[in-house]
Amino acid sequence: xxxxxxxxxxxxxxxxxxxxxxxxxxxxxxxxxxxxxxxxxxxxxxxxxxxxxxxxxxxxxxxxxxxxxxxxxxxxxxxxxxxxxxxxxxxxxxxxxxxxxxxxxxxxxxxxxxxxxxxxxxxxxxxxxxxxxxxxxxxxxxxxxxxxxxxxxxxxxxxxxxxxxxxxxxxxxxxxxxxxxxxxxxxxxxxxxxxxxxxxxxxxxxxxxxxxxxxxxxxxxxxx
Numbered sequence: 075x076x077x078x079x080x081x082x083x084x085x086x087x088x089x090x091x092x093x094x095x096x097x098x099x100x101x102x103x104x105x106x107x108x109x110x111x112x113x114x115x116x117x118x119x120x121x122x123x124x125x126x127x128x129x130x131x132x133x134x135x136x137x138x139x140x141x142x143x144x145x146x147x148x149x150x151x152x153x154x155x156x157x158x159x160x161x162x163x164x165x166x167x168x169x170x171x172x173x174x175x176x177x178x179x180x181x182x183x184x185x186x187x188x189x190x191x192x193x194x195x196x197x198x199x200x201x202x203x204x205x206x207x208x209x210x211x212x213x214x215x216x217x218x219x220x221x222x223x224x225x226x227x228x229x230x231x232x233x234x235x236x237x238x239x240x241x242x243x244x245x246x247x248x249x250x251x252x253x254x255x256x257x258x259x260x261x262x263x264x265x266x267x268x269x270x271x272x273x274x275x276x277x278x279x280x281x282x283x284x285x286x287x288x289x290x291x292x293x294x295x296x297x298x
Contacts, residue, residue, distance in 0.1 A: 075142050078287040080279075082251055083207040083220030089244045089281045093254045094139045095222065100205060103143055106151035106212075106224030106253035107186070108132050109260050111163055128258040129164070133171050136256070146179055149203060151224040151253060152186025152212030161195070169195065186212045187225065214273055219249045227255035228270060229262030230280045230293050241282045245292055247275035254283055265293050 077088035077096065088096040095104040110129045140148070155161040164172075172195055175181075181197035202211035207220045214223040231240040242254035242262055252273070255262060263270065265280055271294050278292040 076286065078281050078289055080246060080281075080289075082222070082246070085208055085220070087251070089246075089283075089287050090139060091284050091287050092135050092139055093242055093244075093256045093283045094136075095244075095251070095253060096139075096143050096145065097205075097208075100147060101143075101145055102147040102149065102205070103139060103145035104149040104151055104210065104222060104253070105136060105139075105256040107153045107227055107255035107257055107260055108136075108150065108155070109153055109255065109257040110155045110168075111161060129168055131258040132256065133168065133175070137171075137175060140175060140179075147182070148175075148179055149182045149210050150184060151210055151222070152184045153224065154183055154186065172196075182210075184210060184212055214250055214252060216273070221250040222253065223250065224253040224255070226252055226270060227260055227262040228252055228265055228280070229254070230265045230282060230290070232282070232290055232293065239282075241284055243283060244281040245270065245274050245278055246281060247278040249275065266295055 077090045079086065079088050085097060086099060088098065090096055110132060176196050182203055183197050183199050184203060185201050202209060208222055209218065209220060210222045212223060213225045214221060228243050228245050229240055230243045231238050244254055245252040245265065274292060279289050280292040282288040
């Protein structure tokens with residue numbers, strides 16, 4: 075399994091190249107900000123349309139991660155759908171696909187700021203979930219330790235072999251982990267943004283997603 079291992083509050087975790095988080099000791103997989111139905115919402119609102127396969131692509135990657143890890147618990151860390159109407163507008167085949175992924179697993183939808191959780195798709199629906207020594211919530215809160223959150227869709231730009239590469243990234247310090255967006259076409263917030271610089275400690279790492287997850291000091295400043 076391709077990933078970067080690290081510890082947070084004593085828990086041994088693996089950042090997968092897909093943007094998912096695996097906690098082997100708990101047999102737990104966490105994904106954040108899937109924003110399923112983004113294409114449907116943009117079309118509904120008359121915005122520039124996206125290719126119509128983002129939900130299929132995101133669910134395909136989630137299925138692959140579940141098969142690779144064998145996780146029995148899944149935490150969807152908020153903004154699983156682009157809005158409440160997007161959840162209801164899923165194709166029947168997509169709803170059945172999610173049901174198949176849920177079968178035999180504990181499945182937890184964490185409430186996000188875009189959606190409260192799809193109440194008709196099975197699973198538990200919570201504002202946050204403590205799994206000591208960690209707490210899973212959608213938006214990070216100052217003053218907490220052992221926190222896993224999403225919301226910001228962090229991405230970083232690094233110079234590699236004479237060129238700049240930009241990828242979604244996990245942000246990690248001694249207190250918290252901020253997850254990258256898992257969904258296709260979700261966009262991102264650069265790590266030098268003040269919201270992330272004020273949240274993360276100076277020694278924070280960025281773990282770039284991709285074929286080989288790559289850790290580096292979290293880029294800060296206007297040129298990051």
